[in-house]
Amino acid sequence: MSPKKTSFPKQDIRVLLLEGVSQTAVDTFKAAGYSQIDYHAKALPEDELKARIAEAHIVGLRSRTQLTAEVLAEAKRLVAIGCFCIGTNQVDLDAAEVAGIPVFNAPYSNTRSVAELVVAQAVMLMRGIPQKNAECHRGGWSKAATGSHEVRGKTLGIIGYGHIGTQVGVLAEALGMRVVFHDIETKLSLGNARAASGLNDLLARADVVTLHVPETPATKNMFGAAQIAAMKRGAHLINASRGTVVDIDALAAALDAGHVGGAAVDVFPVEPKANGDEFLSPLRGRDNVILTPHIGGSTLEAQDNIGVEVAAKLVRYSDNGSTLSAVNFPEVTLPEHEGSLRLLHIHRNVPGVLSKINETFSRHALNIDGQFLRTDPKVGYVVIDVSADEAQANALKDELAAIPGTLRTRVLY
Ligand SMILES: NC(=O)C1=CN([C@@H]2O[C@H](COP(=O)(O)OP(=O)(O)OC[C@H]3O[C@@H](n4cnc5c(N)ncnc54)[C@H](O)[C@@H]3O)[C@@H](O)[C@H]2O)C=CC1
Numbered sequence: 001m002s003p004k005k006t007s008f009p010k011q012d013i014r015v016l017l018l019e020g021v022s023q024t025a026v027d028t029f030k031a032a033g034y035s036q037i038d039y040h041a042k043a044l045p046e047d048e049l050k051a052r053i054a055e056a057h058i059v060g061l062r063s064r065t066q067l068t069a070e071v072l073a074e075a076k077r078l079v080a081i082g083c084f085c086i087g088t089n090q091v092d093l094d095a096a097e098v099a100g101i102p103v104f105n106a107p108y109s110n111t112r113s114v115a116e117l118v119v120a121q122a123v124m125l126m127r128g129i130p131q132k133n134a135e136c137h138r139g140g141w142s143k144a145a146t147g148s149h150e151v152r153g154k155t156l157g158i159i160g161y162g163h164i165g166t167q168v169g170v171l172a173e174a175l176g177m178r179v180v181f182h183d184i185e186t187k188l189s190l191g192n193a194r195a196a197s198g199l200n201d202l203l204a205r206a207d208v209v210t211l212h213v214p215e216t217p218a219t220k221n222m223f224g225a226a227q228i229a230a231m232k233r234g235a236h237l238i239n240a241s242r243g244t245v246v247d248i249d250a251l252a253a254a255l256d257a258g259h260v261g262g263a264a265v266d267v268f269p270v271e272p273k274a275n276g277d278e279f280l281s282p283l284r285g286r287d288n289v290i291l292t293p294h295i296g297g298s299t300l301e302a303q304d305n306i307g308v309e310v311a312a313k314l315v316r317y318s319d320n321g322s323t324l325s326a327v328n329f330p331e332v333t334l335p336e337h338e339g340s341l342r343l344l345h346i347h348r349n350v351p352g353v354l355s356k357i358n359e360t361f362s363r364h365a366l367n368i369d370g371q372f373l374r375t376d377p378k379v380g381y382v383v384i385d386v387s388a389d390e391a392q393a394n395a396l397k398d399e400l401a402a403i404p405g406t407l408r409t410r411v412l413y
């Protein structure tokens with residue numbers, strides 16, 4: 001990537017990186033000419049987050065930092081947000097959109113890491129290894145096959161058959177498991193996996209149930225006492241999706257009652273804010289539960305790939321205006337604009353804005369080399385490549401900024 005000049009000099013663009021995102025992200029920004037990088041190994045307390053985000057043009061975070069509407073209200077200069085992970089539920093996506101801020105994530109880079117962990121957990125749970133491990137640590141020794149099973153020939157039920165769920169299915173089939181899945185969308189089955197006829201059908205059949213849905217209003221507490229009761233007695237539950245998806249008290253009760261044979265849980269309704277803070281959960285202290293501190297995607301391979309993927313998307317937006325793969329914003333894929341200046345105009349999607357933009361251009365009688373427009377119900381994003389010098393482009397930018405409904409304007413040289 002060759003450093004390109006933007007209306008706002010690159011050396012003044014401040015990049016705030018939180019939660020110890022990979023060094024590959026820093027390297028990607030630096031290689032693209034961004035030198036002002038404020039790097040933090042941890043999430044920041046809210047007060048400090050507000051103070052730092054007020055100065056930032058680009059922010060990168062993982063799943064812990066909550067970018068609420070209140071925090072975003074402080075982010076007066078912010079042009080883009082990068083979630084260096086898959087989930088984007090920690091960001092108020094609507095508030096970001098109406099502030100004219102696209103949000104990017106890494107939809108694939110850590111999926112394999114989660115899938116490997118989940119399949120390993122299925123094997124461990126079916127063998128009763130968590131209990132045997134705990135017993136040995138206490139000096140116990142109980143060599144027996146009771147309650148210990150191969151996964152071969154057993155049924156894995158996958159709820160949410162997306163990027164992670166499908167990979168879990170493929171790996172599980174390689175171990176000889178039967179795979180059934182449930183999704184709200186019609187999905188192409190990979191291998192011999194089969195769609196269940198509904199969630200209850202899956203629960204009635206599965207020896208191990210694993211959740212891979214995003215956090216949405218519909219998935220909050222979607223796995224409660226009724227769903228747990230519908231599982232086969234002694235079946236195991238794995239949750240590496242989001243902590244809010246499972247009613248954790250209902251799970252604890254079902255484990256105590258022996259209805260659920262074991263569980264592996266990586267995500268929790270409330271997670272400690274920082275390493276070293278106490279982890280509180282009703283699931284603590286049970287030998288048949290594998291507890292992990294939200295590390296499903298935390299492998300060096302995944303983190304390095306995510307660093308490059310998300311930083312490259314942020315650089316591309318900052319340098320070129322492309323919003324390809326933004327999760328909350330009209331998506332525009334843009335060619336390079338050699339020989340033209342590029343004006344970006346983000347506005348509320350209300351009647352009359354486009355005609356005012358076009359009037360502005362016709363007043364200046366400049367040659368338009370390219371025009372790109374995408375809208376969604378809330379926001380319109382117009383990109384105009386124009387043969388103009390810097391002074392003309394800046395004059396145009398000021399006029400565009402004055403159009404009622406404008407959220408943001410930028411010029412890319
Ligand atoms: N533990 C960890 O460290 C990690 C956790 N995750 C979590 O895993 C989630 C899933 O990741 P991907 O597979 O990449 O997402 P994805 O978007 O590719 O797949 C999610 C699937 O769930 C389905 N779905 C949505 N609502 C549903 C519902 N109510 N019932 C059944 N299916 C439903 C969707 O149609 C989609 O097929 C992420 O959103 C994130 O929250 C992701 C990476 C790491």
Ligand SMILES: O=C(O)C(=O)COP(=O)(O)O
Nearest residue numbers: 062063064085086087297
């Ligand atoms: O990718 C996700 O959605 C995850 O849950 C991983 O989050 P993290 O980057 O480990 O904070």
